[in-house]
Amino acid sequence: DAGVTQSPTHLIKTRGQQVTLRCSPKSGHDTVSWYQQALGQGPQFIFQYYEEEERQRGNFPDRFSGHQYPNYSSELNVNALLLGDSALYLCASSVGTQPQHFGDGTRLSIL
């Protein structure tokens, strides 16, 4: 049974570009949360998707958007990339109030 899978593993972009990160949740999970982890910091909550709708959102600008598909997989989109967007982006899936399971993340570097 595969856990949470994220793609790509690493990504290099330049300032001003747009990026899409993908996440497949653990089998049986219907909720996907996204976190941003800057170097040396703890993960910061970006937003959460449930039933194809954004259910919660953290303190991130509108440049960060997402989507959830009927099969529960999710995408994180970031527009107009800034140097400060360089981070490890983590996806977590869950069902109900059960603990979240995390993927290995996508390392995004902005040049």
Add this chain to the structure above:
Amino acid sequence: KQEVTQIPAALSVPEGENLVLNCSFTDSAIYNLQWFRQDPGKGLTSLLLIQSSQREQTSGRLNASLDKSSGRSTLYIAASQPGDSATYLCAVPGGYNKLIFGAGTRLAVHP
């Protein structure tokens, strides 16, 4: 606003030592607290989850305690090994299945 602080930020110890990692939170109205391990460039692995009704949770050489009234949790690692080297993060719920993390304690155990 919930804030989570972890002390120390970094720790370097010889193999065999017993360790205590500290986590404090500002809002005691939590229903659980979770400890995670993160290897460099990797995702998060859940180590222990303590419900608010519990005071301790144990898994192998790991023991976590929770004192809601004082806003503190400790992770005790017995007989540390080089394989324990990683970053340890604590997290509390900040909304419906959204987690608020501390910045972590980076642990290095040398032979």
